[in-house]
Amino acid sequence: MAPKPRVGRSPEEGLLEAAACAFVHDQPLDPRELEARPLDWELVLERAEAERLAPLLFALSDGLPVPAPVRDRLRVAWVSARRSYLLGARQLSELLAAFVGGRVPVMPLKGPALAATLYRDPGLRPFTDLDLLVRSADLPRALRVLSGLGYGPLEAGDSLSHELRWRHAATFVKGKPRPGEFPVDLHWALLDYPGVTAAGTVDAQGSWDRAVKVQGWDHPAWGLCPEDLLVYLALHWGVHHAFSGLLWQLDLALLLRSMGATLDWAGVVSRVRRWRVSAGLYFALSATQGLGMGAPPSVLDRLRPGTFRCALVGWMRRRDGKALARLDYLLPLLLMDGAGGPLRAVAGGAFPPPGWVRSRYAKGSLLGAYLAHYGRVGKVCLRTARGALAR
Numbered sequence: 001m002a003p004k005p006r007v008g009r010s011p012e013e014g015l016l017e018a019a020a021c022a023f024v025h026d027q028p029l030d031p032r033e034l035e036a037r038p039l040d041w042e043l044v045l046e047r048a049e050a051e052r053l054a055p056l057l058f059a060l061s062d063g064l065p066v067p068a069p070v071r072d073r074l075r076v077a078w079v080s081a082r083r084s085y086l087l088g089a090r091q092l093s094e095l096l097a098a099f100v101g102g103r104v105p106v107m108p109l110k111g112p113a114l115a116a117t118l119y120r121d122p123g124l125r126p127f128t129d130l131d132l133l134v135r136s137a138d139l140p141r142a143l144r145v146l147s148g149l150g151y152g153p154l155e156a157g158d159s160l161s162h163e164l165r166w167r168h169a170a171t172f173v174k175g176k177p178r179p180g181e182f183p184v185d186l187h188w189a190l191l192d193y194p195g196v197t198a199a200g201t202v203d204a205q206g207s208w209d210r211a212v213k214v215q216g217w218d219h220p221a222w223g224l225c226p227e228d229l230l231v232y233l234a235l236h237w238g239v240h241h242a243f244s245g246l247l248w249q250l251d252l253a254l255l256l257r258s259m260g261a262t263l264d265w266a267g268v269v270s271r272v273r274r275w276r277v278s279a280g281l282y283f284a285l286s287a288t289q290g291l292g293m294g295a296p297p298s299v300l301d302r303l304r305p306g307t308f309r310c311a312l313v314g315w316m317r318r319r320d321g322k323a324l325a326r327l328d329y330l331l332p333l334l335l336m337d338g339a340g341g342p343l344r345a346v347a348g349g350a351f352p353p354p355g356w357v358r359s360r361y362a363k364g365s366l367l368g369a370y371l372a373h374y375g376r377v378g379k380v381c382l383r384t385a386r387g388a389l390a391r
Contacts, residue, residue, distance in 0.1 A: 010043070011037045011038065011039055011040075012039060012040060012043045012044045012047050013047060014033070014037075015033055015034065015039065015044060015057075016044075016047055016048060016051060016053055016057065016246060017246065017290065017291070018030065018033040019033075019053065019056060019057050019060050020053065020056070020246055020249070020250045020253070020291055021290075021291045021292055022060060023056055023059075023060065023124075023250070024250065024253045024254060024257055024291050024292060024293060025257075025292060026120075028060065029060040029061065029064060031064055031065065034064055034065055034066070035065070041066075041067055041070045044057075044070065045070060045073055045074070048074070048077075049077065051245065051246045051247055052126040052247050053246060053247060053250075054073075054074050054077035054078070054081075055074075055077050055078040055080075055081040055082070055123065055124045055126060056124045056250075057074055058071070058074035058075055058077065058078040059078065059121065059124055061074065078123075078124075081123050081124065081125075081126045082123035083180070084126060084127070084180065085112055085115060085122050085123045085125070086123075087180040087181070087182075088111060088112040088127060088130060088182055089112045089116075089122075089217075091130060091181055091182060092108055092111065092112050092113065092130055092217065093217050093218050093219065094149075095130065095132065095149070095184065096108070096217050096218075096219040096220075096221050097218070097219045098145050098148065098149055099132075099134075099142070099145055100219050100220055101145075102141055102142075102144065102145040102148075103141070104134060104138050104141045104142050104145055105134070105135065105138065105208075105222055106132050106133065106134055106142070106221065106222065107132065107133040107134075107208075107211065107214075107221070107222045107223055107224065108130070108131070108132060108133075108214070108217075108221060108223065109131035109132065109133050109187065109224075109232070110127060110131045110236075110251075111127040111129065111130050111131055111182075112127065112130070113214065113217075113221075113223065114251060115127070116216060117223070118251060118254040118255055118258060119254065125247075125251075126247075127182070128182070128183075129171070129182050129183040129184065129185050130182050130183070130184050130185065131184075131185045131187060132184060132185070132186055132187065133187045133188070133190070133204075134186065134187070134188055135188070135204070135205070135208060136188040136189070136204070139164070139188050142186060142188075143186075146172050146184065146186065149174075150174045150175055150176070151172040151173065151174055151184060152172060152173065152174075152175060153170055153171070153172055154170075154171040154172065154173050154183060158360065159359070159362065161359065162359040162360055165355075165359060166356055166359060166360070167192055168187060168188055168189035168191070168192040169185055169186065169187040169188070169189075169192055170185075170186055171183050171184070171185050171186075172184045172185075172186060188204070189202065189204050190202045190204050190207060190228075190232050190235075191232075191235055191236075191239060191277075192239075192240075193239060193332055193345065194239075194328065194329050194332060202231075202235070202275050202277065203274075203275060206271075207224055207225075207228045207232075208222075210224075210225040210227075210228060211223065211224065211225065212224075212225050226255070226259045226262070226263055227263055227264055227267055227268045227271065228271075229255060230252070230255055230256075230259075230263065230268060230281075231268065231271065231272055231275075231277070231281060233248070233251050233252050233255060233284075234252060234280060234281045234284030234285065235277055235280050235281070235284070235335070236248065237249065237251075237252065237284055238280045238283060238284050238331070238332065238335050239280065239332045239335060241328075242324055242325060242327055242328040242331045242332070243283065243284070243287060243317055243324070243331065244324045244325055249287060249288055249290070249291060250291065252284060252285075252288045252293075253288050253291040253292070253293040256288065256293040256294065256295070257293055260293070260295075265295065265296060265299045268281070268299070269299060269302050269303060272303070273337070276336060276337040276338060276341060277335060277336065277337065278302075278303045278305070278337055279303070279305040279309065279334065279335050279336065279337055280335030280336070281303055282300060282303035282304055282305060283313055283317075283335065285299075285300060285303070286300065287317070305337070309334055312334060313331070313334050316330070316331055316334075316388075319387060319388075319390055320390065322387075322390070323386075323387045323388075323390035324387065325387070326383045326384060326386055326387025326390075327384060327387040327388065329380050329384060330384050330387075330388075333345055333346070349377060350377075352373060354366055357369040357370055357373050360373070361373060
């Protein structure tokens, strides 16, 4: 099945979308995708590596007229991804063993767990870290487990104390990591909006109540039920990546291919309405139609937000990749249902509480912290305007 054409895409982007679509439908890549139009192979490599689809493109390019130097570079990415999967799977197994020993229930998110669940060859799904979800009540014990394994907070941006009080995830690394060892992103909620907004809409405890046992890691583990995984992948793609990144779209399409026929769609709709994120799910599912997969039309009709919001998000998504990335603070606001959530988010950014400002900027005085905050807000507004005005 050919991908649904996207307005303004380059031939190189078209090739990657065709490869992703072929993979979703378990078909070979049509040679005509390489012959129908001139391709800048250096740009193909650049885009494939940026999108983390180089291993998949290599796997689909066997027998196709790909220049030898290009195929060699794609093969390097393929070998590296397979090695990373094996190393990540080993590290994840060790982490799960430690959490079981510490009596802390844990859910692997994305990474090797998602690769093993959705990809027929897990080595084709690259990742850069290991994501683990724990209950917020278990967070102190989870931190002790990581500390016992030699992990400490990365603190490349916000301090751990700030993340523990105001955010819902933190990154940990080993002081002396082994070669190929990944950072660990510890989550105690499923969604974390940018800025000051609290991610209180998604019921993480409900997701734990519906969790399913995950097999294949040598140790007991839990995973999101298919319906919650669908919502999580959709919102992660929209809120954390502003619907940029073909890899996240591919994840969602593969889930729909493997589980779409058995999903409880009525439960999904009820859940996202209660969480006030039905617009986010609608836009993610609509975009995934570009890879030939989607939700039943009746489900999309029930999720569809107002005409103005659809037009505005559609206009934003037609920006090129760099312009869309500059809208990463604006687009998540449009994925919240109603006006209350976006207004609270904007108000939180304009008038953040003193405790948040002190913790976020660690200045010598409250005035200095507020000045640093408004300087950052100004930069965010400027890059958002540049993204909106880009052609």
